[in-house]
Amino acid sequence: MTGMIFEPVDCEPVVAWWQERFAAPPEQLDGYVAYQRGRDTIWLAPREVDPGDLSPIDGVGFPFVRIGGAVWKPTSVAAMKLGTLVTRNAVEVDRASARAFVSGASLDVGVAGVDAKGASRGYVIVRYLGVPLGCGHLLGEEVLCMIPKGRRAELDFG
Amino acid sequence: MSELEARLSRYRQIVDDWQAFLAACRRPLPTVVWANPFRAEHMRRLEGSDALPPDASWCKTAAQTTDLLVRRLERRGLGVERIAWCPGALRVEGFNKPGITIEHYLGLMHVQEEISLAPAPVLAPQPGERVLDLCAAPGGKTAQIAVQMEGRGTVVANDVRPQRLRALRSNSDRLGLHNVVVTPIDGTRFPMSDETPFDRILLDVPCSCEGNLRQQSGGGRQAGSSFLRGRSGLQATLLGRAWRLLRPGGILVYATCTFAPEENELVLDYCLGDDAEILAVDLPGLSAAPGVTEWDGKSLRSDCTNVARYWPHLNDTGGFTVARVRRRPVPKDEAAGVVDTVEDCG
Numbered sequence: 374m375t376g377m378i379f380e381p382v383d384c385e386p387v388v389a390w391w392q393e394r395f396a397a398p399p400e401q402l403d404g405y406v407a408y409q410r411g412r413d414t415i416w417l418a419p420r421e422v423d424p425g426d427l428s429p430i431d432g433v434g435f436p437f438v439r440i441g442g443a444v445w446k447p448t449s450v451a452a453m454k455l456g457t458l459v460t461r462n463a464v465e466v467d468r469a470s471a472r473a474f475v476s477g478a479s480l481d482v483g484v485a486g487v488d489a490k491g492a493s494r495g496y497v498i499v500r501y502l503g504v505p506l507g508c509g510h511l512l513g514e515e516v517l518c519m520i521p522k523g524r525r526a527e528l529d530f531g
Numbered sequence: 532m533s534e535l536e537a538r539l540s541r542y543r544q545i546v547d548d549w550q551a552f553l554a555a556c557r558r559p560l561p562t563v564v565w566a567n568p569f570r571a572e573h574m575r576r577l578e579g580s581d582a583l584p585p586d587a588s589w590c591k592t593a594a595q596t597t598d599l600l601v602r603r604l605e606r607r608g609l610g611v612e613r614i615a616w617c618p619g620a621l622r623v624e625g626f627n628k629p630g631i632t633i634e635h636y637l638g639l640m641h642v643q644e645e646i647s648l649a650p651a652p653v654l655a656p657q658p659g660e661r662v663l664d665l666c667a668a669p670g671g672k673t674a675q676i677a678v679q680m681e682g683r684g685t686v687v688a689n690d691v692r693p694q695r696l697r698a699l700r701s702n703s704d705r706l707g708l709h710n711v712v713v714t715p716i717d718g719t720r721f722p723m724s725d726e727t728p729f730d731r732i733l734l735d736v737p738c739s740c741e742g743n744l745r746q747q748s749g750g751g752r753q754a755g756s757s758f759l760r761g762r763s764g765l766q767a768t769l770l771g772r773a774w775r776l777l778r779p780g781g782i783l784v785y786a787t788c789t790f791a792p793e794e795n796e797l798v799l800d801y802c803l804g805d806d807a808e809i810l811a812v813d814l815p816g817l818s819a820a821p822g823v824t825e826w827d828g829k830s831l832r833s834d835c836t837n838v839a840r841y842w843p844h845l846n847d848t849g850g851f852t853v854a855r856v857r858r859r860p861v862p863k864d865e866a867a868g869v870v871d872t873v874e875d876c877g
Binding site for chain 1: 572573576577579603606607628631632633634636637638659661682683684685687696700701703704705707708709710711712713714715716722724726727
């Protein structure tokens, strides 16, 4: 659906959540402001980005977190944009697991090539060589792929 | 006479080398990609490269990102040639499915036809400005604009077509853009605001796409058809609206991927008044032919000669036509023109 209202909202709660869940550097989101679209998505944009009085709007900055569920979920866009610098709840994977994950496969925790050391149940950022591939959901011994279906693909890693 | 030649014969009088033009139109295009500085840190990690000093300039960051992308593509066994007139852009031989590579997925690069890279550097947006891309989907030029602005200021990326707007959003997300406002508004009715006029506007209008005939998908409509006449009307309406959204002293770039003067110089001649000045376009390393000042027995405004016509044979690309138009500052405000110096990334 296009053209929903983007309401400026307080940035502090989502920044605090991001820092707490992912132990991101405190300054990582300095200078960003937050907008809420509909009931469940918070977007972030640099403070100087000015939507003015434009209406309708389809996006301001990038979608950051879904707050509609019982647990807040980072968007895959945020995971990929910001996930290089997080130090908690990041799952490091090798090349074979990276290929499987971006194609939509779930990953078994503990097998060679999937390092979820220190990660806790909930949403995680899956990384290959420290580069975020997207968002996963750690449940028990499995990391479910949360990459949007339209973005999943059998990729050529070269 | 071949079908292609018959279709294009109306341009014979304004093309300098007809045979070279036809030969170029028959050749397929190489794949072109550009490296995305917004993913510099991702690229460094993948390549195990050292970070630049924290105070490294955007130019240095962009140059490093490009160097590392070249290294990755060459490691794939691909032939890579840097495009001199567009920093960060690469011609890649034998790159068959760039869209299913890890580099594309991660937003390290964007695939874009070479000549369609031209309008953004002609616009030359500066960090901190307010810029409108009125017909923005699928967003390659929007992303170029955001890169040129170093992620600072505001890019309003608008498109009324829902399907194409999704492509724009998808590209913006994949490339990690953050200073973009996306709007789904009919460009002919884009709301005007005295408080927030635009410093620069890119108007890459819907057109008959004759310049795309080298792409695998073909492209192009028969010029002179009712379709073309309808396009000219829409293009004129869009230009008229865009002009009113531009601040005095601002720059508008009008671009089409088509050859027809009816969609280019005639639209500019019809819409622009005394407060407009078509400026010369100069992208060092990219050859252009002058615009037409007479067509079908009609004389056009003299500064239409400054329109840049990128015929396919001039640079071995697709075809594009680009006009850089300045809205004259109001007399009391002569110094209010946009700054036109661009940081030298050479």
